Amino acid sequence: MIDLKYLQNNFEEASAKLQKKGVENATLENLQTLFTTLKEANAALESAKAEQNSMSKLFGQYMREGKDVTELKVKVDANKEAMVPLQEKAREAEEALYEVALAVPNFPDDSVPEGMDEEDNVELKRVLEPKMFNFEPKEHWALAEKNGWIDFERGVKLAKSRFSVLRGDAARLERALINFFLDTNREKGFEELCVPFMNNAQMLQGTGQLPKFEDDLFKIEGEDLYLIPTAEVPLTNMYNDEILSEKELPVLMTGYTPCFRKEAGSAGRDTRGMIRQHQFDKVEMVAIAHPDRSDEIFEMMVQNASDILTALGLPHRVVELCGGDLGFSAARTIDLEVWLPGQNRYREISSISNTKDFQARRAKIRFKDGKKNRLVYTLNGSALAVGRTLIAIMENYQNEDGSIEIPEVLRPYM
RNA sequence: AGAGAGGUGGCCGAGUGGUCGAAGGCGCACGACUGGAACUCGUGUAUGGGGCAACUCAUCGAGGGUUCGAAUCCCUUCCUCUCUGCCA
Numbered sequence: 001m002i003d004l005k006y007l008q009n010n011f012e013e014a015s016a017k018l019q020k021k022g023v024e025n026a027t028l029e030n031l032q033t034l035f036t037t038l039k040e041a042n043a044a045l046e047s048a049k050a051e052q053n054s055m056s057k058l059f060g061q062y063m064r065e066g067k068d069v070t071e072l073k074v075k076v077d078a079n080k081e082a083m084v085p086l087q088e089k090a091r092e093a094e095e096a097l098y099e100v101a102l103a104v105p106n107f108p109d110d111s112v113p114e115g116m117d118e119e120d121n122v123e124l125k126r127v128l129e130p131k132m133f134n135f136e137p138k139e140h141w142a143l144a145e146k147n148g149w150i151d152f153e154r155g156v157k158l159a160k161s162r163f164s165v166l167r168g169d170a171a172r173l174e175r176a177l178i179n180f181f182l183d184t185n186r187e188k189g190f191e192e193l194c195v196p197f198m199n200n201a202q203m204l205q206g207t208g209q210l211p212k213f214e215d216d217l218f219k220i221e222g223e224d225l226y227l228i229p230t231a232e233v234p235l236t237n238m239y240n241d242e243i244l245s246e247k248e249l250p251v252l253m254t255g256y257t258p259c260f261r262k263e264a265g266s267a268g269r270d271t272r273g274m275i276r277q278h279q280f281d282k283v284e285m286v287a288i289a290h291p292d293r294s295d296e297i298f299e300m301m302v303q304n305a306s307d308i309l310t311a312l313g314l315p316h317r318v319v320e321l322c323g324g325d326l327g328f329s330a331a332r333t334i335d336l337e338v339w340l341p342g343q344n345r346y347r348e349i350s351s352i353s354n355t356k357d358f359q360a361r362r363a364k365i366r367f368k369d370g371k372k373n374r375l376v377y378t379l380n381g382s383a384l385a386v387g388r389t390l391i392a393i394m395e396n397y398q399n400e401d402g403s404i405e406i407p408e409v410l411r412p413y414m
Numbered sequence: 415a416g417a418g419a420g421g422u423g424g425c426c427g428a429g430u431g432g433u434c435g436a437a438g439g440c441g442c443a444c445g446a447c448u449g450g451a452a453c454u455c456g457u458g459u460a461u462g463g464g465g466c467a468a469c470u471c472a473u474c475g476a477g478g479g480u481u482c483g484a485a486u487c488c489c490u491u492c493c494u495c496u497c498u499g500c501c502a
Binding site for chain 1: 431432433461462463464465469470471472482483492
């Protein structure tokens with residue numbers, strides 16, 4: 001959630017920032033009004049409550065002293081009745097405020113480039129030259145068929161469309177990648193965690209998936225549980241509603257989880273192959289950081305993800321997202337896009353974001369800054385998306401006969 | 415899943431309708447004592463919101479109710495422990 005006090009005190013500046021993310025001024029003006037209304041409603045209610053409390057205290061005192069309370073009772077009853085509409089007003093004001101506030105995206109960082117969509121993203125650099133093939137490189141689904149690696153039909157039979165089954169060496173390669181990623185992250189100082197793959201609604205609100213993006217989530221029927229769309233949810237919310245000591249920062253965590261997404265709104269996109277599935281594996285990094293150190297941790301996370309791709313010999317490019325392409329919670333995001341020779345294009349394989357205090361405010365993650373509690377900054381990033389790495393290996397390491405080499409660094413894992 | 419017990423501040427633990435945001439202890443911080451330390455003594459020590467100072471509101475697992483007044487009574491729910499059942 002954005003800082004409403006900041007919005008109130010710096011309205012012009014705040015609205016200019018959110019325009020980068022396509023938030024209309026009317027929404028912000030509405031938000032400001034709702035915030036003021038809530039404050040006024042609360043002030044009125046609180047003074048009535050203060051009155052009530054002090055009269056109740058007096059009531060007790062009279063009882064003890066054996067004084068007559070009938071007159072006082074009349075006053076206190078009247079005040080109580082007068083409080084009912086005030087209470088109702090305050091409750092309504094709060095509901096109205098949060099309904100809007102929870103749906104407003106994070107401020108983009110000042111450094112974020114202007115732009116509408118991914119066309120306006122800025123390429124920062126390219127790492128490794130795409131390999132020249134002396135034959136026409138195939139796309140991963142063709143290679144999968146040739147090698148019997150991916151069973152799309154049976155995935156659909158077992159679940160539904162956008163599910164698949166990995167077989168044989170592909171299944172082993174998937175497992176090898178998970179282990180390689182986790183080991184690498186651990187060596188960089190991330191603690192390895194194994195977390196629940198279902199989280200409750202409060203946690204999903206903490207990281208920003210709820211309430212706005214409920215349609216993208218798989219919900220467990222009859223339970224307050226959702227299948228996680230990314231390990232960012234359980235890892236970040238490890239410290240939900242907690243206060244850390246300053247010396248515990250930064251908390252660096254990594255974990256492997258499957259991720260479950262309904263992919264609502266992507267009908268017809270990437271239907272062929274394994275690029276966009278309802279279930280995919282990912283190894284995630286999450287950092288809970290001191291605000292002053294989040295930039296350097298962000299750089300470290302980007303570098304780590306890029307290093308993993310380099311170690312695998314996969315050509316990729318580093319892209320800074322423009323304001324219009326930034327996700328809901330992110331203040332800043334860098335994507336890593338891996339080269340897919342079969343598709344003859346770069347495709348997203350990792351996304352690293354600094355959400356600053358946006359998630360921390362929702363999830364109430366704070367640290368002791370001297371005597372005061374301050375919100376932490378939270379960062380997350382993939383290192384890496386496993387299924388897409390598998391695809392990238394297939395396309396980049398293919399031979400003319402359709403066979404696939406295993407990258408050197410993965411051989412100890414297979 | 416069934417039966418019973420219980421959830422109070424960083425921790426332990428008292429509190430069964432008003433003087434309780436909460437005794438006492440431990441821990442922690444600061445100060446005194448000391449050459450230094452331990453011991454001892456003194457002081458302080460939850461969170462969030464509004465004014466942003468005085469002050470005030472909320473919070474004793476969570477939500478709702480009774481009452482002038484609830485940590486204390488009632489209802490719902492979650493969690494923990496013990497026993498039974500069931501399983502990896």
